[in-house]
Amino acid sequence: MSTRKHTALPKARTLIEALPWLTRHNGKTVVIKFGGNAMVDEELKAAFAQDVVFLRQAGLRPVVVHGGGPQITAQFDRLGLVTEFKAGLRVTTPEAMDVVRMVLAGQVQRELVGLLNQHGPLAVGLTGEDAHTMSATKRYAELDGERVDIGRVGQITRIDAGAVQALLDDGRIPVISSIARSEDDGHVYNVNADTAAAALAAALGAETLMVLTDVEGLYADWPSSDDVISQLTARELEKLLPELASGMVPKMEGCLYAVRNGVNTARVIDGRVQHSILLEIFTDEGIGTMVVPDEEGTA
């Protein structure tokens, strides 16, 4: 009996350590972007689902916005079709849009909803099309100073967060695919998932935007070094933006947009580390890169 008590004590301490964080975050909305590159294996995806459900049961209001770039590319491969990116955005013909929509809404979103719902009737999947959650107009890519037509790629013009708020109020976990309804015509647009998550976080007045990816955070001098910048202000990030490359660009632009539009912190964290969400929310040692608004920072 006494041995059992003794071995259980560290567990109680761990729970107590989380108390100030639980108090601080109670009732707060957290938008979590789960990148396609972070969905490495089944175990990680299951741990992701556990973390999100944990947040919900601990009194937070988590919202998941998911990507699926590698999964979309794999589907193109299976179909024997070629797909290309320009300035980090997928060239999306109307036929390609069908594939993007099928993979994001029909495959990746369904899988995440299924994993979350193993813990109860919690997750509800939707795309930005549903209830006009995300509206967009055509976005062009900038290549060597030239405007390039990349098809049905959208830039978000409006977020109607009503349906997402209603789901949160009902105790659900919304899982959202980055597809937007078109303001221009009756069709839909492919939206980068980082951009979609940032826009939604701002519209929801979220406390935190958390972007899970396949690196430890923002590297100061990528690819020469893997020193992670643990914290920076919006102004510091703005100065760094022109030097960033590839997939980090929409992530950091999204973080900047979020903190400049009412979100308290925006973080990029390593989705390959199991339970990285819990480590980031409930401990002092943040594990990735945290962007804070100017007035709270050190710029």
Ligand SMILES: Nc1ncnc2c1ncn2[C@@H]1O[C@H](COP(=O)(O)OP(=O)(O)O)[C@@H](O)[C@H]1O
């Ligand atoms: N400064 C940087 N710090 C970290 N990663 C960077 C940086 N610049 C570019 N990257 C690249 O960005 C990638 C993450 O973006 P992306 O591949 O789009 O991921 P996701 O599918 O999670 O959205 C990293 O794997 C890395 O190759």
Ligand SMILES: CC(=O)N[C@@H](CCC(=O)OP(=O)(O)O)C(=O)O
């Ligand atoms: C316009 C554009 O490029 N859209 C992305 C949408 C998915 C996405 O952003 O997925 P990750 O977060 O996994 O990169 C695409 O088609 O790949």
